[in-house]
Amino acid sequence: QKEVEQDPGPLSVPEGAIVSLNCTYSNSAFQYFMWYRQYSRKGPELLMYTYSSGNKEDGRFTAQVDKSSKYISLFIRDSQPSDSATYLCAMSVAGSARQLTFGSGTQLTVLP
Amino acid sequence: ETGVTQSPTHLIKTRGQQVTLRCSSQSGHNTVSWYQQALGQGPQFIFQYYREEENGRGNFPPRFSGLQFPNYSSELNVNALELDDSALYLCASSSAGTGPGNTIYFGEGSWLTVV
Numbered sequence: 001q002k003e004v005e006q007d008p009g010p011l012s013v014p015e016g017a018i019v020s021l022n023c024t025y026s027n028s029a030f031q032y033f034m035w036y037r038q039y040s041r042k043g044p045e046l047l048m049y050t051y052s053s054g055n056k057e058d059g060r061f062t063a064q065v066d067k068s069s070k071y072i073s074l075f076i077r078d079s080q081p082s083d084s085a086t087y088l089c090a091m092s093v094a095g096s097a098r099q100l101t102f103g104s105g106t107q108l109t110v111l112p
Numbered sequence: 113e114t115g116v117t118q119s120p121t122h123l124i125k126t127r128g129q130q131v132t133l134r135c136s137s138q139s140g141h142n143t144v145s146w147y148q149q150a151l152g153q154g155p156q157f158i159f160q161y162y163r164e165e166e167n168g169r170g171n172f173p174p175r176f177s178g179l180q181f182p183n184y185s186s187e188l189n190v191n192a193l194e195l196d197d198s199a200l201y202l203c204a205s206s207s208a209g210t211g212p213g214n215t216i217y218f219g220e221g222s223w224l225t226v227v
Contacts, residue, residue, distance in 0.1 A: 090154075099170070105154050
């Protein structure tokens with residue numbers, strides 16, 4: 001079993017829809033949670049970063065962490081065709097905060 | 113632009129050969145990590161360098177090795193290439209002592225094809 005499981009998709013939604021992306025994890029030591037966006041054949045770009053449990057909002061993006069359920073989510077409101085990309089969740093433990101464990105990514109297409 | 117530059121962007125090698133990939137970290141960043149991303153998968157941590165010393169390693173064999181230089185740039189070396197080494201190799205730079213999510217920046221990667 002992988003430490004981080006992510007719905008692989010692909011996920012296709014109409015423009016303006018609310019998108020929900022999710023990851024579950026098994027390592028209770030994870031303290032830092034991140035979402036990266038990766039366009040085709042490019043490096044990952046950091047979208048959101050959350051420490052421990054809770055919610056964080058940045059524009060159209062909201063990240064949620066539920067440590068009791070070992071479950072994290074990223075919500076995208078008013079999705080745009082430019083949001084079409086692969087979304088990767090990533091996590092790390094305290095003391096090795098820069099050694100990220102990634103999910104396998106969810107491919108999202110937002111249709112105009 | 114993240115300020116992390118990698119070279120070469122694409123290369124093709126033959127099984128059994130050796131390859132060196134290079135990374136220049138963002139200005140002021142003293143920690144460099146390398147990741148391997150196979151097609152359709154998330155990146156996997158290879159190792160990390162801080163102040164020219166390896167200070168963390170993932171589940172990769174010793175034929176994957178690295179260096180960090182005094183200017184914090186880094187190299188990833190892979191010996192005895194295997195077909196399964198075909199992947200996107202990503203370099204990430206960050207600054208020790210600050211929140212990890214705020215300062216981990218990835219380069220565009222080097223695409224390695226082993227034939």
